[in-house]
Amino acid sequence: MASFLFFLAGGQLCKAQDANWINWATDPVQQTADWTSFADKVERKKYLDSLSQSFQNLGYLSLFLEKEEISTDSLIVRLILGEKYGWESISPGNVPEEFFRNISPVTAEYTSAARWMREVISKAENNGFPFAQVKLDSILRKGNFLSAVFRYDSGPLILWDSLKVAGDTKTQERYVQNITGIRPGLPFSQKQLDVASEVLARSAYFVQTEPPRLDFQVKKAQPTFTLRDRNTNVLDGVIGLLPNENEPGKMLITGQLDVELYHLGGKGRDVALHWKRLNIATQSLDISAKESFLFNSPLDVSVGFSLLKQDSTFLNRHLSLDFGYHLSQTSYLRFFTRRQSSDVLDTEAYDAMTELPDVADYRWNQYGVGWSWDRRDSPFFSRRGFLLSSEFALGNKRILENTGFPPEVYENLDLSSPQYLGMMDIEKHIYIKPTWGMWLKGSGGFTQNQNLLLNDLFRLGGLKSIRGFNENYFFAKSYGYLSMEQRLFFGENSFLMVFADFGILENPYFAASIDKPVSFGAGINLDTGTGNFRFIYGVGKSNLQPLQFSYSRIHFGYLARF
Structure with missing residues (x-):
């Protein structure tokens, strides 16, 4: 044991002797410093130069240094300040x-x-x-x-030249020009170049593999950005065939299909299709397409269609048209219109109704505005940054008379009335250490109408909102929830995490209209290089679900990207 301690002490001594030490004080004495070590003499000299500059900036213009080397690696310095100007x-x-x-x-x-x-x-x-x-x-x-x-x-006036894109990417130079705002003929700006690097780092389509290179020639500045495309496209799904119980001798197609194609042609053009049918009664379909920087303007346009068939209760359809405007590299404004339709599928249960039931046929034309502000350092699993997104929409909702309902349910009912909704999400990433971070998210929303229906309400629960519950478990007229995660990173996009979700929901069709769900759990996110695997175990408590491990939920999935 004594030999080991001697060896350890000797090792520490050898390590200390490799350092270069400095001790300094001012004359007259104003400040002093204890012995400080540096990796080598070059680093020690840089420190002295910086120290001298700081005192000169205070007005000691005649300052000079007296050095006394007491050994080959130790230096005592006196800073003779002189007069202050x-x-x-x-x-x-x-x-x-x-x-x-x-x-x-x-x-x-x-x-x-x-x-x-x-x-x-x-x-x-x-x-x-x-x-x-x-x-x-x-x-x-x-x-x-x-x-x-x-x-x-002043020197010569320098204007931007056309930028260049290098590296393993299909990204077109015109697209980079649009998202950075660097356009030929405009005056050079160092700040604009610095902001451009931040913008490219937040892109979901590619990563910047080298700092921007800048070439000056003939009063022109030409930047070159070296990029590498991310694996963002998705093609994933499971298809199943089951006997159709309603039509003997025929088969029922079930399963899930996800197709997401991004940055087509290197222009920021996206298309996506999501289809899910897990049983005979319920299925959903979402289709969307987006064109960025329409005609090289700051305007984006996107269209979308979604369908939700909720067992034999109702069928919802949404058709949307969005116009987005890039206010700046971090701020994005949207104007949109939506056509929302809903139809009751089975009316037999409502034959004896005397009042409008919780579901009905309606058509709702919405017009709205949305705004987002993105200051995250990365679009995927950020370590630092802030994201704020919000939208507000209003329009006239018209209830249609269903011949399967008794006529008296529509008596003295205003079939046409205004309806509005609002939503907001706030996301914060906190960097603590290279391997430790926190993620916080607050989300809220509301919808209001004098004839609010069950098929008008928000759907919450599951992996992307309140975990520990089935997907779309909750119906809510208004809601708010807070999600918190502690993340332990063991790779760039791989981490272990523990989480807790706290929510408050209002559903006017439940006896206890206010619900306060709580959930907690743990999980792992694993970046495989060609995809992303996520496994989360959570348990939750609400008015309809007790806090028992027999009600725990496992959310998992693998998203292959290419």
Whole structure:
């Protein structure tokens, strides 16, 4: 044991001797520092240079260093400060007014002049002058106070040239131009280039494999973005054949099919189809298509159709048309119209009704607006960032008289009335350590009408909302829920997690109209390179489900991408 401790101590000593140490103090004494180690002498010199610059920025212009090397790896430094200087007056000289209009004026502090020059240079390089220079001229000294004039040299005006796309990608240069806003003929902007890198990092279609390369020639700046396409397309499904109990001798097709094709032609063009039929009575279908940057404008257009057949109760259909506008690289505005139709399938149970039942035939034309703000660092399994999305829609709903219902259910009923709805989602990703993060999501929504029906209500529950319950388990007139996850990453997109969901729902057709579901559980998300596997075990409690492990739910699936 003694030998082991000696060996360990010796190892630590050898490690310490590889370092380069420094101890410094100012003269006169204002600040001191204990011994600090650096990996090598180069790093130690960088530290000293930075230290000297910081004191010079405070006005100690005559500062110099006295060094005493007490061994080959240890250095004692005295910073002889000397006189401290400040500004008596300083003139903007020939600096263009638009570059310093909103900058705080220079005060007596010496640092304010350096800050002022940095801000002017920043404004110049964001307005087409990346080679601009500002220096002090005509410097005069009166005691410990200085006066001077700023001299500005703009350099040549640089305009954007057409950008280039390199790497293993089908992305067209025009698409990158549209999402970054970098257009030929506009003034060069360093800030615009920096923001472009952030925008490309948030793309669901590709990843940026290298920092942007910038080439200057003949008063033009040509950026080159090196990209690699993500595996985003989806083709997955299960098809089953079962005997059709309603039609003997015939087969019933059941199963699930998911087809998602993204970024077709490298233009941000998407199409998707989702079909699900798990039994004879219930099935759903969703079809959508999106065209980005229509005619190279900031306008997107998308169309969608969805169908939900809820056993033998009702059939819902939605037809939508959306127009989206890119307000900025992070802000997106939508205007949309939807046609929502619902028909009751089996009316025998309502023969004796004297009032309108909880389901009815209706047609609802909606007109709405949506807005989203995306500041996440990645579209998939972000580590940092914030996402806000919302929408509001209103329109006139018209209830149709079903001949299978008794006529008296429609007496004294306003068959046409306004209906509106609103929804909002807030998502926050918190970075704690490279292997540890948190995900928080808050979601809420409401719908209102004087003749609100069961087939009008929101459907919640399952993997994408309140876990620990079956898919679409809840009907809600209004809802709000909070989801929290602790994530332990063991790969770029692979992690273990524990979660908890808390919700409050209102369903006017249940005896206890207010429900407060709670769920918790754990799971794993595994990135296989060619797809994504997710397994989540959860247990929940609500008015209709007790908190028992016999009611626990397993949500799992594998999404193959290519």
